Amino acid sequence: MSEGRHAPVGRSADAARSWRGAALLSRGFRPFFLGAGVWAVAGMALWPAVFSGAVAIPTAFSAVDWHAHEMIFGYGAAVVAGFLLTAIPNWTGRLPVAGLPLAALAGLWAAGRVAVLASAYVGRTAAAIVDAGFLVVFAALVAREVIAGRNWRNLKVAALVLTLALADLAFHVEDARAGLADHSIRAALSLLVMLILLIGGRVTPSFTGNWLAKERIQPRPVPFGRPDGVLLALSGVALLAWVVAPEGVATGLLALAAGAGNLWRLSRWRGLAARRDALVLVLHAGFLLAALGFVAVGASALWPEKVPYAAGLHVWAIGAVGVMTLAMITRATLGHTGHALAASRTTVLAYLCVAAALAGRLAMAFFPDRALPLMHVAAAAWVVGFAAFLLVYGPMLIRRSGPV
Numbered sequence: 001m002s003e004g005r006h007a008p009v010g011r012s013a014d015a016a017r018s019w020r021g022a023a024l025l026s027r028g029f030r031p032f033f034l035g036a037g038v039w040a041v042a043g044m045a046l047w048p049a050v051f052s053g054a055v056a057i058p059t060a061f062s063a064v065d066w067h068a069h070e071m072i073f074g075y076g077a078a079v080v081a082g083f084l085l086t087a088i089p090n091w092t093g094r095l096p097v098a099g100l101p102l103a104a105l106a107g108l109w110a111a112g113r114v115a116v117l118a119s120a121y122v123g124r125t126a127a128a129i130v131d132a133g134f135l136v137v138f139a140a141l142v143a144r145e146v147i148a149g150r151n152w153r154n155l156k157v158a159a160l161v162l163t164l165a166l167a168d169l170a171f172h173v174e175d176a177r178a179g180l181a182d183h184s185i186r187a188a189l190s191l192l193v194m195l196i197l198l199i200g201g202r203v204t205p206s207f208t209g210n211w212l213a214k215e216r217i218q219p220r221p222v223p224f225g226r227p228d229g230v231l232l233a234l235s236g237v238a239l240l241a242w243v244v245a246p247e248g249v250a251t252g253l254l255a256l257a258a259g260a261g262n263l264w265r266l267s268r269w270r271g272l273a274a275r276r277d278a279l280v281l282v283l284h285a286g287f288l289l290a291a292l293g294f295v296a297v298g299a300s301a302l303w304p305e306k307v308p309y310a311a312g313l314h315v316w317a318i319g320a321v322g323v324m325t326l327a328m329i330t331r332a333t334l335g336h337t338g339h340a341l342a343a344s345r346t347t348v349l350a351y352l353c354v355a356a357a358l359a360g361r362l363a364m365a366f367f368p369d370r371a372l373p374l375m376h377v378a379a380a381a382w383v384v385g386f387a388a389f390l391l392v393y394g395p396m397l398i399r400r401s402g403p404v
Contacts, residue, residue: 023400025099028085029336031106033329034397036078039113040386043070048379052372060119060127065171065181071317072188073131073168074113079325080164080195081109081138084157086336088142092149097141105141108134128172135165164191183243186313190239193316196290196324197235197262201228204283205269207331211280212273222268231261235294242297246309252301255312259294266291278343279331282351286324289358293320310365318358318382326354326385330393337396346392353385 024030049055051063059066089096097105112131119127143158171184205221212220238254245251271284297312330350334341343351360378364371 021099024398025102027096027098027336028102029082029332030397031102032078032082032085032109033333034394035106035109036075036082036329037386037390037394039070039078040075041383041390043074044379044382048376051375058118058120059116060124061116061175062180065175066116068185069116069171070113072185072192073171076192076321076325077135077164078109079329080161083328083332084142086332088145091151091154092145094145094149105138108137124172124176128169132165132168132172135161135168139165160191160195164188167191186243186246189316190243192321193239193290193293194236196286196320197232200283200287200290200324201265204287207283208269208271208274208280211277212270217273219270221270228265231258231265234258234261238294247301247304249302252298255294255298255301259291259298262291262294278348278351279341282323282327286320286327289315289319289323308365311362314358314361314365318354318361322354322357323351326350326389330389333393333396339396344392346388350385350388353381353388357382357385
């Protein structure tokens with residue numbers, strides 16, 4: 001779980017192992033991955049009933065905006081926090097955030113979920129302060145750790161978290177003014193897609209190469225190089241165009257070019273050669289869906305009568321983000337709790353359920369006359385997938401079971 005230069009890790013690892021409090025508060029991945037899993041189940045279980053009006057929740061947001069916000073800034077932000085809090089000590093050699101500071105940070109994230117849910121009671125301003133406050137505080141923490149560890153290369157990570165916080169604030173402002181927050185939703189989702197292209201684009205070939213080396217299979221994946229950097233820049237431009245003008249011809253052409261480029265990147269990483277390892281194969285699946293999201297967005301911009309806007313949005317939101325984050329949190333939890341890096345049948349079921357959720361949501365986009373039953377199918381598949389995650393990985397996250 002790292003990028004760039006590694007600082008000495010012995011000090012942070014020793015400090016983590018010496019923690020004698022609750023295991024849940026020993027490292028950042030534990031409370032945040034657990035919280036992400038719980039909210040993925042609870043938030044999605046509520047969604048069909050809220051959308052249909054069968055259940056009323058005391059939020060100031062529309063049902064669609066509440067759902068989008070909580071999947072991106074609730075679930076997504078929790079996964080990002082858990083990942084970075086675990087990676088940063090390896091980058092900097094500093095002690096990990098643990099104990100009461102970690103509990104306070106996780107509590108602030110949970111308070112944001114409550115504040116948004118009850119925003120009709122507490123008010124939009126208070127909800128925005130509490131909700132976006134988590135990402136602002138977290139961005140400051142990331143910057144402090146990176147600067148203190150003189151790990152200048154990863155200051156861009158703090159900038160990305162701060163940008164996500166600004167997107168969250170923009171969401172609250174845009175929704176209050178216009179009654180919807182389409183631009184902010186696209187901006188936040190674009191940031192998550194860029195993280196997948198950047199971090200996923202490094203760990204996927206790396207982990208694949210490790211597995212192929214263990215199996216003595218040649219050739220190895222092509223490492224990150226200048227063409228990858230160029231394609232990342234192209235992808236960023238395409239995403240910016242999508243945020244500003246999702247129906248523009250230029251957006252469509254840029255998105256199709258970025259999709260083709262990222263499919264080419266993926267083709268060099270030897271995914272099929274590692275298909276016997278589900279933990280590796282699912283990383284390729286997540287990156288594939290990120291690339292296909294560009295294709296779907298481009299097709300929607302150029303041929304809107306054939307490809308609905310919601311198709312591209314959900315290939316990214318459910319497919320790329322859902323699959324890649326589940327891939328990362330399962331792998332990281334196994335590795336950091338001392339378990340073998342092997343996917344159980346229940347883990348594979350979780351991956352397949354998220355894929356089924358994507359299929360159901362895409363069917364909903366293409367067959368709007370059957371939208372409600374298809375929504376229930378997609379939501380049920382997602383809930384079962386993350387319930388399976390909690391069943392297997394919840395105990396690992398709560399209990400002390402080896403390396404943290």
